[in-house]
Amino acid sequence: MHIIIGLGNPGREYHRSRHNVGFDVIDVLSEKLNITLSKNAMHGLIGEGFIGGEKVMLVKPQTYMNLSGQCVTELVSFYKPDLADVMVIFDDIDLPLGKLRLRKDGSAGTHNGMRSIIGLLGRQDFPRLRVGVGRKPEGWDLADWVLSHYQTEEDRKVQFEAFLLAADTVIDWVKHGMDSAMRTANTPKKG
Helix, strand or coil, rough: CEEECCCCCCCHHHHHHHHHHHHHHHHHHHHCCCCCCCCCECEEEEEEEEECEEEEEEEEEECCCHHHHHHHHHHHHHCCCCCCEEEEEEEEEECCCEEEEECCCCCCCCHHHEEEEEHHHHCCCCCCCEEECCCCCCCHHHHHHHEEECCHHHHHHHHHHHHHHHHHHHHHHHHHHHHHHHHHHHCCCCC
């Protein structure tokens, strides 16, 4: 089984904010795959289904971003997946708006949700798909920036296209493996 975890904050005030891109990608996957996230367990909202015959679990942790590790470690402890089959999707301020970066492993960087996951798992050798939300503008507080909403229709369009590509990347990862998915996510798009 593949476990796909999108990071974000529960609650209407955070809906479609920069920090919630993980939730947004899970929403796109849920719709594309006809998987309803209706089970509330292990501090997460969970839905199960299939991609190309492979069982998958879509997860939105409900602990708020900074405690995301609680949900992830409970899932890993219960289901005991190979960590190579657990993907975490989250926002990245160091990537331009709409740019994706898929890696097999790595550090948490400045992301508190990833710090929580790595800190509680005690490992960082699991795939992560970062979705760029752009650097904070001069004069902005970092927390205010990541919790803000997209300012223009063009920004919303760019970001939604990134969610679609991220969903395609996840599907590629489940069907064809990490190398294929990395080509999907990390290859610059024309136009």
